[in-house]
Structure formats: structure tokens, C-alpha cells
Amino acid sequence: MIASANTDRQPLLFNAKPILNEIRHGLDRLLSGDDATVIDLQRIPFAVDDERYLRDALGDGEVNATINALGKSTVQETGVAGVWWVTHYDAAGSVLGKFIEVTIIPEVLKSQHQDIVRGLGKLSARLASDPPMTTAEE
């Protein structure tokens, strides 16, 4: 088949379909209350068209978030709810890591306990150091 077909027209795929199946199983597990599935795309051999094929198959979803922590990260829900693209960049905009997460919300998007504690401390310190406010009643 491949021998006779003009491969210029046919996408060159290697692992895109197995990954789509892994995502399908991940969604089943998510619905039955099990753990999230994280797929590290940089550790899977890809042919030239694999990533485009995955993007087309999953489509675009409703959520697009940008994180600024140690360089930029983007978190996008795909057209399949519960499936997220998580991409980490460095300061120069080069891709450091590409993951597909099958989860309700990616961990990195949630506020972290330590950061909340630090934030609370910062807020309390700010309130303590501010001069007493004059209110309209006084």
C-alpha cells in the first residue's frame, strides 16, 4: 500500500494513533474516578506528521491559560473535554517540554499550598505595615 501510494499526499505517522488510544483509555479511567494520565510527548518517537495529526484529531477546546513561572507555560483544553495540552517554554520561547494530560484540571494550573501560605503571609504583612485607614465614618 505504502509502496504504491504517493506518500506526499499521505501523512507519515508512527505513534499518533497509539497515543490517541492511550488517551481513550485515560478518559475511561478518569470517568471511573482513577488517577490522571500524563503522556510525555518528548519521550515518544514521532514521525514528521504525528503531532499535526494529534492536534487535528483532538481539536481546540474552551480553555486557554498562560502561566508565568520559570518561563512561560501554556495549558489548553482540547476539543475532547478532560484532555489538555501542557507546553513549557523557556525565557527565549523554546519548547522545554510537551505533555498531554488526561485530567479534570492540570496540577500546574491549581494554586499550590506553599504559594497560598506565602501569599497569605505577604497579604498579612502588607495589612500590618499599612498606616491605619481613615474611613468615611470618622
Add this chain to the structure above:
Amino acid sequence: MAKPKTLAEHLECHDVSRRGFLKFCALTTSMMALPPAMVPTVARALEKARRPSVIWLSFQECTGCTESLTRSHSPTIENLILNYLSLDYHHTLQAASGDAAEQAREAAMAENHGKYLVAVDGSIPVKDGGVYSTIAGISNLEMLKHTVEGAAAVIAIGSCAAFGGLPHAHPNPTGAVPVQDLVLDKPVVNVSGCPPIPVVISGVLAHYLTFGRIPDLDGYGRPRSFFGTSIHDRCYRRPYYNKGLFAETFDDEGAKNGWCLFKLGCKGPTTYNACATVKWNQGTSFPIQAGHGCIGCSEPRFWDAGGFYQPLSAGIGGVGTLGGVAVVAGAAAGTAAAAFILGMTYRILQTYFLGRAKNLAEPRGSQWLHGMKTIWWRSFFHPGMTIRGYFTIISGYTFHLGFIITLLFFDQHIELFKSWTGLSWPALPPLVITVTAVLGIAALVAVLVDRFADPVRYLLSDYQDYLCWVLTVLPLVTGLLLVYKIWLPYTTLLVVHILSFEMLLVAIPFTKLSHVFTIFIARWYNGAIAGYKGVQS
């Protein structure tokens, strides 16, 4: 202010949020080629990780490995890892030079004794006392031995440090050796590749940083997480290989269609590395994706493993170098064997048809039995043999036994016999074979000297005696040179060795060397005569 102790404190000092730390952990886990499910474990370990001191030694190298690491595709994470490591000595990167640089190394060693990491790129020349590469007047050999004394582990970065690489390639003029040949009492991690993939270098450093120990290694001392599968097993062109679709030239339809490059010399099936997954230049591509086969740069001795464009199925060494001559030597083997067999048949028939007078005496014993017995027991020493002294007996036994043992019990000879006949038997250790060959040569030299020294023997000797001597000693000498790769290239020596034995085979039936065969007939005949007469022979 005291330096921060753990990585978590270090990141906090740099105002990195927990979210940033999580991102760092996800990327570090990916860098170590661990599954994403390991992220929480890595996070817990990294929180407590302590800052390791690294001493980086550059020996016979091209700085390509350092280039690979410092131009690595993940600067933020690299910087964090590199900043977090205390890189106390790296003569290409450090600001200090001369004595100050060497003092920094000595100070780091003293301060972190038993805990620091030594990274080495480049091979170490050991020939002539290691004079071919020195730093600050210290030979690489000396510096390595001194520096690793207090090290926790050694990371050999690049194929030169791991396997000798280019400096070790034939004819290896500086006697270059890899780190693992010199450092025997410390764990050595080989991160091979020419250059290694940057993420593999930082992955190993990250692993040590995270878990405080070196990663699991393969048989060549390489981290399994990166070198566990072959390029071929992870190649996106593998499905074409499985279907038998190959590019035959670099510009044919197959090449344009992205078919398998096996026939164009791709070394993917025998090369273990992470190129097919991690890829190069920020994960953009890797050689096979760019249309060129893998050259196998992360495997031992890849420079000497035949042509880059020679298919693996052609065999290592290829038809190019050994090929032409080997074919000649192989064809000559057939001719030599034929000459030997036909010649011996002729000699035996000739002897048989000489005929013998009919014995009219009454037989007083068995001819056959006595003949066979004589063949056997005349092989052993008996007092009558030493009437003319011990020299001939001892040297004679020595070179005969030396030759026969070397011929029959050297493992590679047994392999050859096995390939011809299917029969095999246990080999003797290579060292024993070396001793038998050297003793054989020594005894042959001794008998030659004796022959020249003794006027009677000298006068009795003719051209054929010296020819036989040369033909006997040649296979032993060329075999020794071949095994120890002395003087000539391996392939040349192999051909010379094969030809020397073929010459011996051809000469045997037509010279005094025919005794290898006729000795049994002659002995039997003597024994049989005595047996017929009923006396001891």
C-alpha cells in the same frame, strides 16, 4: 550569608514559586527519561537535594561535548541544574586560569572529599608515560588518578571518555584509553555519543542530584534510561523496515518516500541511544529524519567498525577493506586444502606401491596390534632418546607441542574448525595459548641457532630444511602479531596469517613436513615388523 543547603531553599532564594518548582520537577523527570507518574517522587527528592561539587576534566577531546551541554535546548532548566551544581573546575568555562585554576580544583577536592563528582570528556593517552596530553604540566593520566581519589562517582562524557573515541581509533598513536580502563574502584557512568545528547548529560547530573546516586547502567556502563533501546527499535522508519521497503540510493523514490536507510549503511539496529525520541536541536530532528543513516557514534570503536555507508549485513570490516584480500585468501584456502589432500593421497599411494617383499617367516605375533601400540608409545619420552643429549629432545618436544596446542586449542581456531565440521572442543585460555606459541617460536629459534652452530648439522642442511623452518614458524609469528594487533593493520595481519598457514598446507605433502602424516604409517610399519617377529620394537 551562608549558601543555601537544599535545592528547595535555593529556588526559594531565587523567588521561584511552588508552581515553578512543579514545572521544574516535571521537566527534570522528563529529562531523566522517567515516566510522568514519578514527578511527585522527584519533587520530594529534589526538595531535600544537596548541592554537589563537580570537577570537570577535559583531556584528549574537541570541546564538542561541552558545546553540546552549554548550547543545550533547555537553557532555563539547564541553568538551574548547572547553577545549582557547584562546577568547581572546568578549564574551558572557568574564569580562573593557570595556578589559580589548579588551586580551585585542589580546594574543591579537599573540601568535598568522598562526595564530589568528576566529569571527564576526552580519552587519556597512556603511551610513553602519558606525555601526549598535559594540563599545567600534569599528564592527563596523573590528573585523572589524583582527582578521582576522593570522588563519589565519575561521569565519562562523550565517546572518547567512554570508549576511547577518535583518539583510540587505529592506529591509536597516543595509546588513548577510556576512563573505565583506568578508574576501577569508583562507579563510572558512560554517557557516550559524539557528542552525547545534551539532555542525556544533564539527565545523568539531574539523576545524581535528585537521588544522590548514579542511574542504572547497561553492559557498557551507560544509563539504561537513555541507552536501553536501539535507535532502530524507536525509529519512525521502522515500519518500512518491517515491510521490506528500503532506500537503495540517497536520491531514489524510496529515499524521497522516507523508507528505511538500512541498505545505505544505517547503524540504527546496533546503536543504543535516545536520538530517535529526544532528537536534536530543540527536539527538531535527528540524522535519520534528515535522510542520513545513523553512524553509530555512541557505540564502542565506531570509527573502526567499517564504512558509514556499508550495510550492517555486509559484516563489520566490510567488503571494502578486508574484502578483496580476504576473498583471495579464502579462495586460496580451497586451493591449499585441495593441494594438501591430493598431495598426501599421492604420497601415501606412492609409498604403498613401493611394495614390500613377501615375508616367508612364520608370524610370532600380531602385526596390527603391535603396529598400533608403537604409534602410541613412541610419542612419549623414553631413556634411549637422550643418548645424544637433551637439547634436541627438549626443543623438539617444545616446538611440536607448542605448534599443535596453539593450532588445536586456540578459541578462534576451534570456531573455524566448528564452522567447517560442526565439531568443537573446549579452548585453552588465551594467555596459555600465547605462552605455547611463544615457547614454540623460542624452541624453533633455538634449533635454528644450534643448526648453524653445529658444523655437522650445518653441512647436512639444505634449502628444504630452511624452507620447512620458515613455513613452520610463520603461522606462529603472524598469529601472535594478529592477536596482539602489533605492527600491521589487523586485516592485513589476518590475511598474512591465513596465507602463511595455506603455504604450510601446500608444502606439507612435498617436503619433510609430510611426516605429520607419514609418521603414523612409518611407526606402524616398524611396530608391525617387530610384532610379526614377536619382539619389542
